[in-house]
Amino acid sequence: MQSFLTEQEVSRRLNVSVATLRRWRLEKRGPVFVKVGSLVRYRPEDLDSWVAALPTGGDMAGGAVAVMTARAAR
16 A cells, blocks of 8 residues: 655645645645545655755856846946
């Protein structure tokens, strides 16, 4: 049998509230979920894939350098 995560488990893993997960579901922008009757569950592999596909930041490539250069020129 496949293992599933509850809303509470996913909210703890992502450090967001259960309300945020629910809003994401309504907006169709959060991780893929499964309905088991009236219960919402998440597959661990779907959660991992969703997190891996999120944009990352912190590197100074591209537009960030141009903005910083423009500010420094003022």
